[in-house]
Amino acid sequence: MYRLFLAIRYLLTRPINLLGMAGITLSVWALIVVVSLFSGFLAVVERHVHEAGADIVVSALPAWTRWSTLAPALADDPNVAATAPRLLHYGLLLRPGHRPPPAPLPGRGALHGGDQPFLFLMGIDAAQEAQVTGFAAWVRDAEIPAELRAADVAAPLAMRDGVPTVLIGLERMQREGLRPGDAVLLTTARLVEDEAGQKHPSKVQVPLRVAGAYKTAHSGFDGNNVFVDIAVLRQHLHDNRTEFVQEVAVRAHDATTLADTADRLQRALTRVTERNNTSYGVVQTWREKNAQFLGSVQHQRGLLKIVLVVIMVVAAFLMLATLSMMVTEKISDIGILTAMGGTPTGVTMVFLACGLVITFVGVLVGTVTGIVTAVYLEEVRQAVRWATGIDLFPVDVYNLARVPCTIDPLWLLQVAGMAMATGFVVSALPVLRAARHDPLVSLRGI
Amino acid sequence: MNAPVLQAAAVHKHYRIGKQEIPVLRGIDLSVQPGESVALLGASGAGKSTLLHVLGLLDPPTTGEVRYDGVPVHGLPIGERARLRHRHVGFVFQFYHLIPELTALQNVLLARMMAVSALGYWGQRKAAKAAAIAMLEQVGLGARLHHRPSELSGGERQRVAIARALLAEPRVILADEPTGNLDSHTAAGVVELMFGIQRDRGLALVLVTHDERLAQRCHRIVRLADGVVVS
Amino acid sequence: MIAAFSPFLAVRYLVTRRINLLGIAGVMFAVWAMLVVDAVFTGFVSGIRRDVRTSTTDLLVTDLPHDTGYERLREAIEADTGLVAATAPRLRHHGMLQRVRQPQRRVRTQGSSQVDFDHTENGFALLVGIDPVREEAVSGLRSWLVRGPEELAQRYPGDFWSSTVLDEPDLERRSQLRAKDEVEWAARRRSNLPAAKNVQQHRADMPGVLFGWQRIRRTGALPEAEPFDLLVAAVGSDNQLRSDSDRVQFAGCFATGHRMFDENAVLLPIETLRTLLGLDSFDPASVDLVTDIAVRVRRDTSASALVAGKQRLQRAVQALLPPGSPPCSVLDWEEQNLVFLSAVAHEQAMMQFVLFVVMLVAAFVIYATLHMMVVQKVKDIGIMAAIGGSPAGIGAVFLVGGFTVGAVGALLGIGAGLLSVQYLNPVNDWLFANFQVELFPRTLFDLREIPCDLEPSWIAKVGIGAVLLALVVAFVPSRKASRMNPVQALSHE
Secondary structure, rough: OHHHHHHHHHHHHOOHHHHHHHHHHHHHHHHHHEEEEEEEEEEEEHHHHEEEEOOEEEOOOOOOOOOOHHHHHHHHOEEEEEEEEEEEEEEEEOOOOOOOOOOOOOOOOOOOOOOEEEEEEEEOHHHHHHHOOOOHHHOOOOOHHHOOOOOOOOOOOOOOOOOOEEEHHHHHHHHHHOOOOOEEEEEEEEEEOOOOOEEEOOOOEEEEEEEEOOOOOOOHHHHHEEOOOOEHHHHHOOOOOOOOOOOOOOEEEEHHHHHHHHHHHHHHHHHHHHOOOEOEEEEHHHHHHHHHHHHHHHHHHHHHHHHHHHHHHHHHHHEEEHHHHHHHHHHHHHHHHHHHHOOHHHHHHHHHHHHHHHEEEHHHHHHHHHHHHHOOHHHHHHHHHHHHOOOOOOOOOOOOOOOOOOOOOOHHHHHHHHHHHHHHHHHHHHHHHHHHHHHHHHHHOO | OOOOOEEEEEEEEEEEEHHHHHHHHEEEEEEEEOOEEEEEEEEOOOOOHHHHHHHHOOOOEEEEEEEOOOOEEOOHHHHHHHHHHHHEEEOOOOOOOOOOOOHHHHHHHHHHOOOEEEHHHHHHHHHHHHHHHHHHOOOOOOOOOOOOOOHHHHHHHHHHHHHHHHOOOOEEEEOOOOOOOHHHHHHHHHHHHHHHHHHHHOOOEEEOOHHHHHHHHHOOEEEOOEEEEOO | OEEOHHHHHHHHHHHHHHHHHHHHHHHHEEEEEHHHHHHHHHHHHHHHHHHHHHHHOEEEEOOOOOEHHHHHHHHHHHHOOOOEEEEEEEEEEEEEEEOOOOOOOOOOOOOOOOOOOOOOOOOOOEEEEOOHHHHHHHOHHHHHHHHHHHHHHHHHOOOOOOOOOOOOOHHHHHHOOOOOOOHHHHHHHOOOOOOOHHHHOOOOOOEEEEEEEEEEEEHOOOOOOOOEEEEEEEEEOOOOOOEEEEEEEEEEEEEOOOHHHHHHHHEEEEHHHHOOOOOOOOOOOOOOEEEEEEEEOOOOOOOOHHHHHHHHHHHHHHHHOOOOOOEEEEEHHHOOOHHHHHHHHHHHHHHHHHHHHHHHHHHHHHHHHHHHHHOOOHHHHHHHHHHHOOHHHHHHHHHHHHHHHHHHHHHHHHHHHHHHHHHHHHHHHHHHHHHHOOOOOOHHHHOOOOOOOOHHHHHHHHHHHHHHHHHHHHHHHHHHHHOOOOOHHOOOO
C-alpha cells in the first residue's frame, strides 16, 4: 500500500511529472483525433459509395440475359431482400437554344468531374429502384427547393406531356439553370451492325423533359449521373427488348454477410447465363466494386498512423526524462524506506508505480479529450478557422456538411495498449537503475 | 576623514511568515572603515546572517540604508547592485557554496566571468586564468587546481571559496561563520589565511561568528541580540 | 550582453548532466521525423506539381466567348514581344470514342467502376484540338509522347511503341497527325475498313488522335493506327444542336504526369475538331475557332513581369472581344490547376500539422529537463547571485542551456535526416526484401521509387523552429531562476 501512497505523493509534489502525462495525453489525443477523422472520412466515402450503388451489384451481364429468368434466380437467395434492373448508358444532355461553355480544364474543375458535360444514364424502374437504394429519399431531399422538386415524388419518372423525363442532380440543375418541365435533348450513340456485319456507332437523340432534381450525400455521384426510366433506354438503344438488363442492384437483408451472399449469387448467375461452358456476369459487393478507391483512402490513413506513432515516441522520451530525474532525486529515499523495513526491490517498485500512474492518467485524459474533440471536431475546426484562418480540414473540397469522424473502439484499445506498453517500458528503464543502486550509499549521505 | 567603506544606518529587516511580521533587525547602525575588521557576535537567531546579507546586497532592508563609500546602494537598479556586489564585497560562507560541477580553478574563474560579457571575457581569458591560478596558489591550493569540490577536504573547499571571493579584488570581505564547519586545526589555518590576506591587502572584514576567541582577533566586536546592537 | 559566466556554466551543466541528452535526443528525433516524413511528402507533392507544371503551358488565355477566332488574338498576343515567345491554338470540346474493331467481350473480374467517375470507361473524352506544329513551341508535347510508353512499360507487359508522328517531315501530314501510308493500310485491313488493294496505292487520310496513358490502362495496348470512331455533339452558333462523327486513328499515347489530364484528355488535330463542329476550313466565312490560346513566355521573364504581363495580355485580348463579353482570363500554370493543386496542398498541410505536434512534444522534453535543472540548481543560483551574478545573467544560464539543447538536437536531427533521405530507398528496399515491411508503401504512390525532396527552406524552417521553440520553453525556467530570492536560494537544501 505504501508504494501507491508514496507514488501518488511523489507525483503530486512534483508538477513536472504532469508534463510527462501531458506528452502521453497529447499523443493519445492526436492518435485518436486524426485517425478518427480519417476513419470518419472513410466511413462517409463508404456510405456514399454504398448508397449510390446498392449492397450488391450484378454487372457485365451478357446480351442474352432475360430479366424474367434472372430476377427469380437472384430472389431465391435467402439474403436477397429486393432486386432492381438497370440499364447503363452515357451521353450528353443539351438544352436546345442554349450553348454550354466548353468542358472545364482538367485540374480547374471539380475533382470528381461532376461539372463535365458528360453524363452517365441510369435506366431504372423507379418503384423497384426505391426498394434497393435510397432513391425515394433522394428525390425528397430537404435541400431541394420546391421549384426544382419533381412534380410527383412518388413517381418521379412519370411521363410529362407524353414525353419521358429525366432526374438530374441538384447541383447540375442549379448550375445550368434547369427547371422541371424544361425540354432537353439526350445525345448519345449506339453500335449498329451494317450489312457486312460491321458495327458502327450511330447517333441517337432522345427528347426528354426535366422531371426534377435529386440529391444524394455525394455530389460526385449527383454530378455524373442522371436517371431515366428503363423503358426509355430499352426503346431507343436496345430495340425495345423489354427483358433486356445490363445490371441488377440487390439489397440484402443482412448487410454483414454480403461477401457470402455475393458468392452464392455468382453461382446462381452462372446457372442462368452460362453458355458454351463459359460463365458471364460479375457479382460484386459495393465494397469490392470500389475496392481501389476505398483502398487509397485506407492507405492514407495507414501513412498517417505511422507519422502519429512518431508523436508517441517523443512522448516516451519526455516520460523517460521526467521519471529519470525523479529517480535521481529520490534515490536517497530508497535507503530511508529500506531502513523503515521495505525491501530494496519493493521500494524501487514505487517508481514503477509512478510511471504507471502517469501513463494511466495520461491515457485516460488523452482518450477522453480525444473522444470529445473527435465528436465536436466540426466546432473545433470552425473555432480554429475563426481564430487563425487555417482550415484544418476543407469540408467543401470533399463535399461534406461537417468534418466526418468515426471512433473505432478497436483503435482506441490499440492506442491505449500501445501507450501503456510504452509507459511501462520507459518507467522500467529508470527503475532498473534504481534497483541497481546500493541503498547504503544513500544512507551514508554521499 | 574618509567615508566608511561600508555603513548601515538604522537598518530594519522584517520577515513575514504567514500573517505575522517577524522583526529580525531592529535599527542597526554600523560603520566599517577601510582595513578594519569587525566581528559580529551573537546567539543563533540574533540576526547576524541577515545583517550580513543586507550588507552584501543579497537582501534589501525593510527600512534604513546601506552605504558603500557613503553612497546609498539599495536604491540602485538591480544590475548595478549585482555589479557592486561583485566589485565591492566578497562573500565567504559557512558551507563554502562551491558549484559541484566545476573544478577549483573554474569555481574561482567564475567570479571573473560575472561582470564581463562573453566576448569581453574571451579577450582576457588567459590573464583571468593566470590571476585565478595565482590566487589559488596564494591560498595554498596550487596543486589542487583541477579537483572538483567533492574531491577536496572542507578546509580546501573554504580556501577555494576565499580565493573566489578575493579574485574580483573587493574592498570588503563578508564572512559568514567561515570556520563553523571545520575542525579546529583546519579552522586555524583558514583563519590565519583570512586575516593574513585582510592585513596584506588592507581589506575591511566583517566576520559573523559565535566563537569568542575568533572574535577577539578582530579590531572591533559588535554584539547583536534580538536584532539590535548591544555593544 | 550575455555575461561570460552564463554560457560557461550552461555548457558545464549540460555536459555533466546526462539527462539533458534526452532533451537533445527528443529534439533530434523530432527534427529527423519532420524532415524525413516531409521530404517524402514534399517529394510526392512536388512530383505532382512538377508533372502538373509540365502538362500546363506558361500561360493560357481562356474563358473566351463562343466563336472566338485565333488569328486576330494571336497577332495581339504575339505583339507583346517582351513577354510572349510563342502561342498555339487550343480547342476544347467533349466527345466519345468508340473502337471500330470491337475486342472480344470477356468477363471482367476486377472492380471497374470508380467513384471518381473519370469518364474513360465509356469512351468519354475531353477533346483538345491542337495544331501540332505550333503546339511543340509552347508545350512539352514531344516529351509527353516519349514519356507515355515509358509509364506504361513500367507497369504492364505489352508492346508500347513510341509515336513518331511529330517527326513526319510533311507539314500537312504532321499537322493532321497522320500515320504512315503502309501503317494505316495495315490497320484498315485489320479492321475490315475500306482500303486500297495494295499498300503502294494507299494514301493515309485518317487524322490521328493521341491518348493519355491512363486511357490505355483501360483499353489495353493498341496497335499503331488502330481506327476509332469519334462522335461529337455541340450547339452551334445558330443555336442548333448538331452532331457529327469521323473516323480517326490511334497515333500514340502521351503522359504528362497530371493524372486528371492523362485520364481525360485526347489530343487531336484542331482542324479535325473544327470540321466536326461544322466549321469548314475552306469556307471563308468560317471561324478559326479556339477556346483557349496557349502561350509560352520568354525564358527571362521574372515573376513580377509575368504578373504584369498577364494583366497586359488580358486587356489586349479583352479589347478584341465583342463588346459586353464577360471578362476572359489569362491563367498561369497554377491558376489553370487551382482546384487540383489546392486539394494536394491541403493534404500536405494536414501532415505538417501532425508533425508540428511532434515538435511540440519534443519541446516539452526540453522544458522538463531545464525545469529540473533549475530546481536542482537552486543553491547554485544563490551562489551566482552572491558572487555578483545579475538576474539577467543567471536567467541566461538556462536560456543558453535550452538554446544549446535545441541547436545541438536540431543539428543532429538535420544530419540524420539528410542521411536517411539519401538512403531511404535502399533501406526501404532492404526492409521489404528481408522483413516484408514497407515503411512507405509504394502502392500508395504508384511510383517506382519513394520520392524524396528535402527543400533547404524546409530544413531551415524546421531547424530554426526547433531552436526557437527550445528558447521559448527555456524562457519559463530561466525566468524562474532569475527571479529567485538569493538568500532563500542559498539556504535551500
